[in-house]
Every structure is written in structure tokens, then in C-alpha cells.
Amino acid sequence: MVSVSSWGRLASWEHEVQSLSDRTGLTKPLPGRLPGLAHGMGRSYGDVCLNPGHTLWKTTSLDRFISFDETTGHLVCEAGTLLRDIQRLTISRGWMLPVTPGTQLVTVGGAIANDVHGKNHHVFGTFGESVCRLTLVRTDGSVIECSPADHAAWFAATVGGLGLTGVIVTAELKLRRVAGPWLDTETVPYASLDEFFAIADDSEAGWEHTVSWIDCLGRGYQRGLFMRGNPSNVTGMPEPRRRSKVMPFVPPISLVNRLTLRPFNMTYFHLNKWKAGSGISHYEPFFYPLDSLHEWNRMYGPKGFFQYQSVVPRSVGHDAMHAMLREIAKSGQGSFLAVLKTFGNRMAPGMLSFPQPGVTLALDFPNRGEKTADLFDRLDAIVREARGRLYPAKDARMPRDLFEAGYPRLPEFLPFRDPGISSALSRRLMGH
Template sequence: MRVSSWGRLSAEPHQPLLLDGMAGRALPLPEAGRTALPYGMGRSYGDVCLNPGGALWMTAGMDHWLDFDAASGRLTCQAGALLADIQCLLAPRGWMLPVTPGTQFVTVGGAIANDVHGKNHHAAGSFGNHVHALTLRRTDGSTIVCGPGQNAEWFHATVGGLGLTGLITQATLQLRPVAGPWLETETIAFDSLERFYTLVSESEAAWEYTVSWIDCRDRHGRGLFMRANHCDAAAQVPAEAPRPRGLSMPLTPPLSLVNAVSLRGFNALYYRMHRARAGRAVSHYLPFFYPLDGIGHWNRMYGPRGFYQYQCVVPFQGGERAIEAMLAQIVRSGQGSFLVVLKTFGHRPSLGLLSFPQPGITLALDFPNQGDKTLRLFGQLDAIVSEAGGRIYPAKDARMPTSLFQSGYPQWEQFLTYRDPGISSAMSRRLMGA
């Protein structure tokens, strides 16, 4: 069947291998001469979850919970379990994921393989920092149980390992205690990048979650800074959770709805509306953590050619100049995004050999696919990232050059020794040769 990632840049034939509980069963293998790759919800933007011409292990059926200790908050589940289900079922009972990305429609296995991060890296690190153990099935029939204290070298290769070390079948996660599903939030409008960095410095000691939206069409870097903490038990919160809005993109328009005219109008309106509503509030975790999950198939708005996401991180030293230079280049290009996220990563080390987060500033933007015009812009942004000593996020990438991958991930050669030769992806063939 034809399979696409969330960026919808292509839809190529794959052999699907459906998985379920599979306890004690042999791992289904692809046709002779072909490789396989784990596939969860397909929410990666580029080609990390694709294996054109090969097979995909479809893990959505491996979604059983195996054990939960309500006293310690330790959950063991199969790798196909959704973050959405963990949050929905356990937040009202006083436990939540300590780290969650910008969508809840991600499997546990996918979150580990991409070592996802959230809006609280400065406080909690990335997803892999909260994994106690995982089970890995290899195409040679072997099974490896690993964690920070057991077969640690396999654990460090698999966390952030892009699904290339084997099929993760189950994992044990440490959740964090909360009083409930509510957050105390504050939104602050700012009119320059300098003000953003000041807000970050003032906020990270007292606020667990910090993130900013940036108007990529504004040369000064105006935006909205959002911060939040979990409410304590005595907080006054609404009586019930928000109901799903039921919004959806019913079809793919013939042309991208994101263009120079719509960007200018939307970004100006979005900034003014939220500046007028700035201040403190109490919010359910859903709209704060996952603002786009309320719009079904939102990726269709970029039209039939799909879209790229470009996410990089640059070190703090020199990073402010690099971010300013990238935003200026984007303004000059006439391209851009409704969805521009600017935040910082803290100093907690990531555990994976290929984990993306490093101390510094991270910028993420969506770009409609305009062919060579878009790729030329990315080449210009790559040069700025490379000069600053930064890296690109593989979970979001569809075109990173090999040179930037190798400079950004200096442990890539060490990682190759842990690869499963029966597993391959479009990304691995593009960046690692196989």
C-alpha cells in the first residue's frame, strides 16, 4: 500500500506487516531481499518513518498496557500504546507523562525512537530520560532487554535511534505526579528577540513549561511567550475538560493555503488577538500541549505538494546571532509559516547517540513545498546552522545533507555498530548509505 508521512511530500508503495500483542510470536519478516522498518502513527514529517519498496511493521495494534503501579507512577506498555491514551486515562488519576511532544497522537515506540522533547526540556530533559527499560526485537531472532543500568550501550543507541536498532516491543516509563489535568498559564506579548531571551531567563526557574510563537514576517521578531505550571490541588479550575471542537480540513485544496498573502494577514491578526488576551489563566493540558490536535488533517492545508518542517538547534554561544540571521533570511525569501516555534533546551544531557536536543535555542517552522525555491532557502539556513555548530531534527527532516548530519551528530559512526542489518529507512539510506 502507499504510505506517506505527515508532511505528505510523497506516497510510495510499502509492504505492511501488521502486528498485535505478539507475545512469544516470531517477528514477521518482509519478502526476501527487502528490509523492514517500525511504523507507528506516521506523525514524523519527513522520511524517517518511510521505507519505500520495503516493509513497515505497523505497530498500532501493539497497544496493550502490561502493568501500572499507581503508587510509584511506573507504567509498562507495548510500544504501540498512544501518548493520548496515557494522558487521558491517567491525568485525572494524578499521573502524566513527564515529557510530551506537540502532538499526543504518537506511539511510545515512536517517542523513544525519536527521543521527543516538549515545552519543558529545561526542567525534564527529553523522553528518553524517563524510560527505565525497553525490549528490542532484532531481525536475527534475538531479543535484547536494555535500560540505563542494563545493556546500557543498546539503550543509548535505541533512544533517538530512529527505529534502526530493532523493533521496540515494550517499554517501562516513569510518569510524574500531578494534581490533575489543569495548568496555570501566562501569555506575554513581546516585540523583539531580545525581549524573548529576557523572558526565558526570567521564567525557567519558576515555570516548568515555556514556549514562544514567532511572527516570521516581522523583522524584529515579535511574538507570544507562553509559560505554564501544573495547578496545585487547591487551585480553582473549570468544572470539566474542554470538548473537542471537531474542526477538520475535509479535503486537500488544489493550492497551498499558506502563501505570502495569507501569512501576512494571519500572523498580524494572530498576534493582535492574543496580545489583547494576554495574561494569566487556567487551561486544560490539551490546548496548551497540543494546540493543533484539535484540527483534524491540518496537514492538508499545504496543498497536494505537501510541506517541509525545518527544526534546528544552535548552541547558546552564538545562537542568538544565528536565530536572528535565519529569521532575516526567511523574511527575505518571502516564504514562511503560520506555525513558528522558538524555545530553548536546557543542560540535561540526552541519552541517545543520535538524540536531537542539546543546550541551546531551537527554531521550528513549516514551509509549503515550492520545490527548488524552498530547497535553496534550506541550503542558506543549513549554512547558518552549520557555522553555529548546530544540528537538524531527524524526526522533522526530509532533505538534510549528509555533511550536516555527520557534523551535527558526531557519534553517528559509533551508532552504526548497533544497527539491525534487516532494518532500513529512506532517511538511513539518504544519510547513512543503507
């Protein structure tokens, strides 16, 4: 048994960890005691990637490229392949993943199971929309090949299915053409939610990537920085040196606290406001700014942290975001990692996919016990009234009624579950 925690480091639980490395042998009984759960890089924040007291099938050794067609951009790979490795292989050949989340240190299988999204939802949707086909192995040894056209219901259950329909073994992905690794970018400061929504609306037609940082501690204001980018035709620029640092230890208390948050947010806003304007950026620092600091989750101290990400319909987005930010500022809790962005008017491919048309807010919160739980209860009430939902990939404490209300296709999904697969999240929100 091995102690395993998720990225939020809220707790560590004992698991029987079994490594999967041979995709051809997975039709035999999977190793370990059932129920099991596929586990990639463990970058989910809460308990969707954990299976306390039971088996985790570690997939990071299933990391082989199987084929790549440089004329069509179709890539076939094993599910443990990192998004980082795909990008670094294909971008020099004129191709890039259409959708990636805020870190590229996740596996293809994890990206599919959580149907991750990026900064360009209004253009390319979710990760699942770039999946042409996948191979799913069930714990009874059966193999299901599915796509949007073949066994489409299995595909819709597995994309965003939280790893509960089987073990994803391989996937075929459709990449998009790019001239190179560069982006034309622009940073626009804003001083209110009204300004944010105006900039977001104006940006959708002309900009592929749109996202904003917002100061979550502002009382009476909602200032922030809106960042947008387009693939650039610039060529011949030297690749930047990849420099990464490591958070070397877990401090005795969270470095994100009342003493540090307000001055950091003020300094970050004014420095970037001063540097606002147009520029050219390499894709890695633009898409994955935190990947250059390994183990950054340690900064939240020994009690770990939560991430709370919600999406609410656009029709009530302004009022709901204002109410949530007011509660957060009043509580004095929050983070300098506060992201506000809009989702496009498109339906996600999975039965349990998180994105829906509207506006989404994501924040990290140091674990302060009951104070944090009380704040989340107040935020839940706002999301519930707005008919929104929370993101299971980030969640560690969502109430079951909010999950059921936010994911109306849950009854449609449940028959596709593999009875030999379970997780801490599924037991908490689905009963088994």
C-alpha cells in the same frame, strides 16, 4: 503494496505493510521482505518513518497496557500505545507523562525512536529520560532488554535511534505526579529577540513549560508571544468538551502562501497580545493545539510541506536566530506555525538524540520546489557555521555532511544497527 506518505505529504511511496499485533510472536521471523521498518502513526514529517519499496511493520495494534502501579507511577505498555491514551488513563489517577511533543497522536515506540521533547526540556529533558526499560526485538529473532543500567549502550543507541536498532515492543515509563489536568499559564508578548531571551532566562527558574510563537515574516522586528505554564493545584473544574474538526480536503494550492501569511500573523499576534496575561488552561489545548484539527497537514496543498527544525548553541543563539529569521523574512516563505524555544543545560540519553543545550527554531514551509530548496541551503549554512544540528524526525532533505557534523556520536551508533532494518532517511544519510 500500499502507498504511504509521511505527515509532510511531500510524496507517496509503495510499501509492503505488515501489521504487528502479538508481541509474544515477534521472536519468529518478522513478516515481509527485509529490510523492514517499524511504523506507528506516521507523524514524522519527512522520511524517517518510510521505507519505499520495502516493508513497514505497522505497530498501532500493539497498543495494550500491561501494568500500571498507581503508587509509583510506573507504567508498562506496548510500543504502539498512543501518548493520548496514556494521558487519559493516568491523569485522573494523579499521574502524567513528564515529556510529550506537540501532538499526543504518536506512539510510545515513535516517541522513543525519535527521543521527542516538549516545552519543559529544562526540567524533564527528553522522552527518553522517562523510559526505565524497553524490549527490543531484532530481525534475527534475538530479544534485548535494556535500560540505563542494563545493556546501557543498547539503550543509548535505541533512544533517538530512528527505529534502526530493532523493533521496540514494550516500554516501562516513569510518570510524574500531578494534581489534575490543569495548568496555570501566562502569555507575554515580546517585540525583539533580546526580549525573547530575557523572558526565557527569567522563566526557567519559576516555570516548567516555556515556548514561544514568533512572527517569521517580520522585517526589522521579531515580535512574538511567549507562553509559559506550571501544573496547577486547581481541582473540581469541569472538563472541557473535546471538540475536533477535520480539514476535509486537499486544496488545489497551499492555503499557507504570501497572500495569507502576513495578515494571519498580524491578526494572531494582536489578538493574543490583547488577551495576554494569566489564566488556567486544560493540558490538551496548551500542549497540543493542533490536535483539535485532524488532517491539518492537508492545508498545504498537493505538494505538501517541509518542517525545518534546528538547534544551535546558546552562545551563538541570538546571532544565528537573527540570521535565520532574516533569511526567512527576505524569502517571503514560512508559516504561522513558527516555534522558538530554549533547551536546558542537560545531555540527552540517546547517541542520536536531537536536543542539546541551546535554542531551537521550528517552522513549516509549503513546498515551493527550487525556491524552498534554495532557502534551506542558506539556513543550512547558518546552522553549520553555528555548529548546530537539524532534527531527523522533521527532516526530508538534510545534507549528509550536516548530519555527520551535527551528530558526532554517529560512528558510535552504527555498530548497533540491525542489518535487517532500513529507512529512506538512513539510506540518504547513512548509506543503507
